[in-house]
Amino acid sequence: MNWGMKNRLSRIIKPRSGRCVMLAVDHGYFQGPTTGLSNISETVEPLLPYADALMITRGAVRNWIDPAVEIPIILRVSGGQSILKELSNEIITTNIDDAIRINATAITCSVYIGGEYEKQTIDNLSKLVDEGEKYGIPVLAVTAVGKEMVRDARYLALASRICVEIGAQIIKTYYTEDFGKVVEACGNVPVVIAGGKKLPEKEALQMTTNAVSDGATGVDMGRNIFQSDSPVGMIQAVRAIVHEGKSLDEAYEIYKSLK
């Protein structure tokens, strides 16, 4: 791995703990104005001090994020579909030149293993990895599941491993029972979990605790933070689990005390 690639990765995965808390606010690329993200600046500004990286599209970063912020940007460079249509029909929407102009620390796309457009999305990932390798920019691959797919360890290990084999430097997937098998399938490539649909706060913190104890490097969480009744409390509670090894009860107390 070249110096630039290592340097960018260590801006996201903090060397002190070897872990990371990414805040995902890229939902609009296929969901439109998702609850909590109508005005991204208002949602994100109080959370930035507690996030290690921000996952966002180029349009959103330019519209809602102050360029003076220090947060590393994980740039969502894919899209082309909407919730109204086949989700796996995804293309690359942003070229590497624009990602570099934005000063992206990493770039990201989704891969729909088993989806109608599986090959097209694997091709997207392989092109991003080639471009990323050229400029020392890591690629985060999201194992998207589409509407129908079962999220069990067997499926997620298959999807995650394919992304590793294509060359992704970070894998984002979903938490499931036997999550250790998913982590194991990825070898030395760090794995982070998405939060998925909004859960009661204690359940989301339980999922975070389980994921980390099963070997996840951290989270790339969106709705379970910004749709919480206390987004700042939630991100600090998640952070306490991921970076400080706090227990579920300790983290839940942090959330409650900040609520």
Ligand code: R5P
């Ligand atoms: C999914 O493909 C997008 O990257 C989502 O924005 C991301 O997974 C959302 O995170 P969460 O599921 O925690 O809201």
